[in-house]
Amino acid sequence: MLILSFESSCDETAVAVVEDGRRVLADEIFSQVALHEIYGGVVPEIAARSHLEVISLLADRALKTAGVARKDIDAVACTYAPGLIGAVLVGVNFAKSAALALGVPLIPVHHIRGHIAANYLAYPELEPPFVCLAISGGNTMLVDVRGYTDMSILGQTRDDAAGECFDKSARVLGLGYPGGKPIDDLSKKGDDRAYDLPRPTVNGGSPYDMSFSGLKTAVVNLAHHAEQTGETLDKPGLAASLCRAVSEMLVGRTMDAAERLGYENIAVAGGVAANSRIRADFEAACQKAGKTLFVPPLRLCGDNAAMIGAQGYYEYLAGHTAGSDLNAYATMEL
Amino acid sequence: MTYITHSESETEALGAEFAKDLPAGTVAALYGELGCGKTAFVRGMARGMGLDCLVNSPTFTIVNEYLGERPLFHFDMYRLGGADELYDIGWEDYLGRGGVCAVEWSENVPGAFDGDEIEVRFTKLSDTDREIRIERGDASC
Ligand SMILES: Nc1ncnc2c1ncn2[C@@H]1O[C@H](COP(=O)(O)OP(=O)(O)OP(=O)(O)O)[C@@H](O)[C@H]1O
Numbered sequence: 130m131l132i133l134s135f136e137s138s139c140d141e142t143a144v145a146v147v148e149d150g151r152r153v154l155a156d157e158i159f160s161q162v163a164l165h166e167i168y169g170g171v172v173p174e175i176a177a178r179s180h181l182e183v184i185s186l187l188a189d190r191a192l193k194t195a196g197v198a199r200k201d202i203d204a205v206a207c208t209y210a211p212g213l214i215g216a217v218l219v220g221v222n223f224a225k226s227a228a229l230a231l232g233v234p235l236i237p238v239h240h241i242r243g244h245i246a247a248n249y250l251a252y253p254e255l256e257p258p259f260v261c262l263a264i265s266g267g268n269t270m271l272v273d274v275r276g277y278t279d280m281s282i283l284g285q286t287r288d289d290a291a292g293e294c295f296d297k298s299a300r301v302l303g304l305g306y307p308g309g310k311p312i313d314d315l316s317k318k319g320d321d322r323a324y325d326l327p328r329p330t331v332n333g334g335s336p337y338d339m340s341f342s343g344l345k346t347a348v349v350n351l352a353h354h355a356e357q358t359g360e361t362l363d364k365p366g367l368a369a370s371l372c373r374a375v376s377e378m379l380v381g382r383t384m385d386a387a388e389r390l391g392y393e394n395i396a397v398a399g400g401v402a403a404n405s406r407i408r409a410d411f412e413a414a415c416q417k418a419g420k421t422l423f424v425p426p427l428r429l430c431g432d433n434a435a436m437i438g439a440q441g442y443y444e445y446l447a448g449h450t451a452g453s454d455l456n457a458y459a460t461m462e463l
Numbered sequence: 464m465t466y467i468t469h470s471e472s473e474t475e476a477l478g479a480e481f482a483k484d485l486p487a488g489t490v491a492a493l494y495g496e497l498g499c500g501k502t503a504f505v506r507g508m509a510r511g512m513g514l515d516c517l518v519n520s521p522t523f524t525i526v527n528e529y530l531g532e533r534p535l536f537h538f539d540m541y542r543l544g545g546a547d548e549l550y551d552i553g554w555e556d557y558l559g560r561g562g563v564c565a566v567e568w569s570e571n572v573p574g575a576f577d578g579d580e581i582e583v584r585f586t587k588l589s590d591t592d593r594e595i596r597i598e599r600g601d602a603s604c
């Protein structure tokens with residue numbers, strides 16, 4: 130089954146063609162570089178979130194890259210929640226018209242379910258049940274994936290996302306944006322015990338809930354005090370201590386959840402999965418506990434449409450299709 | 464009015480008190496540096512408005528919607544480059560939806576406000592103390 134899929138929930142616009150939920154035939158993502166190619170070197174002024182201008186060009190390109198004709202497409206899938214409403218609507222409306230024009234089913238997909246499904250593209254052998262930690266600039270949640278379309282949130286951040294904590298700390302340390310990569314690079318030169326950073330816990334809610342704003346604020350305060358007292362900040366040490374603190378908060382909870390649920394498999398999704406400390410700690414913990422770790426390659430960790438095509442396939446099998454009255458939603462439960 | 468809070472929960476409580484009777488259509492423009500407690504204040508606002516939901520940082524999502532009888536739209540302009548991006552995020556549409564809008568990082572979008580907004584300015588006094596100044600357009604608070 131060939132699915133043409135769309136993702137436009139925040140900053141990226143993306144279109145993909147995916148076969149049977151597992152094989153990516155085309156995976157087009159809008160970026161300044163892509164824009165440059167599309168317009169043959171003449172880049173018009175286009176706002177970062179103007180998905181409308183690029184979506185149909187990307188769709189044509191995806192079909193061409195995949196080497197399939199419009200009539201070969203069996204269904205259309207799109208992210209319908211959660212996200213910036215105007216952005217999500219662009220994808221939803223385009224997908225609706227495409228499904229109507231092609232005379233094929235329309236499949237709505239939850240954005241976070243898509244991130245989890247990125248693992249199916251990277252690992253053909255992976256099947257539920259497993260625990261998935263979804264970590265990105267906007268999300269930090271631990272999910273019990275009982276089945277392809279049967280899942281629930283075990284815990285999540287009560288304030289900032291893990292990626293946001295990295296980005297904002299990087300800004301305070303003068304490392305630029307996005308900050309994940311520079312913090313990661315710098316941390317390799319530092320001592321992870323240089324600074325004693327907090328590991329905030331959350332009162333009430335789930336034992337798997339997390340909090341990162343306290344870490345962000347601790348970094349802000351350290352930088353501020355150093356400035357006032359004229360001390361030099363050990364930036365590599367602070368970066369290393371921060372990576373260690375974030376990693377410990379994430380890995381511990383994830384391992385506990387897998388243990389309690391009796392699952393063999395642990396998956397990580399989202400852009401923060403690229404952090405080398407988090408990766409290394411997960412590898413060590415999984416080896417120790419005799420569990421198998423799945424972390425998709427970076428390209429599949431960020432927002433993309435292939436993951437929507439993957440999850441869309443399983444939503445279709447579960448009978449989750451929509452009519453042309455499909456709406457977009459800023460928030461939506463998993 | 465100027466308040467001093469000594470903990471995150473005091474800031475939340477102040478937000479709750481502040482939002483309790485806010486009329487629909489109110490815009491609260493929040494100003495202040497990283498980690499000064501804006502999100503904590505809005506968490507309190509939601510509670511004061513009787514909205515029982517998770518309030519986390521909208522830095523990446525740009526706007527969180529907390530729906531109820533009187534909804535709260537929680538904006539964060541941290542990643543916006545200027546007021547011309549307001550159109551992309553549907554700012555005008557939200558203003559017309561009859562809720563309360565709370566806007567973190569209002570510094571980034573000076574063109575968003577028409578003078579009727581309530582300004583909430585945060586200053587860090589120490590690691591645990593925050594000065595929070597609330598100024599209504601008609602100075603009646
Ligand atoms: N009196 C206080 N009021 C509020 N927060 C406090 C106070 N004292 C310490 N804190 C700490 O400051 C931090 C405030 O974080 P919060 O995310 O609410 O700030 P913010 O202004 O929204 O930051 P950002 O600019 O990243 O959006 C929390 O970690 C909180 O525990």
Ligand SMILES: [Mg+2]
Nearest residue numbers: 501502520567
């Ligand atoms: Mg905030």
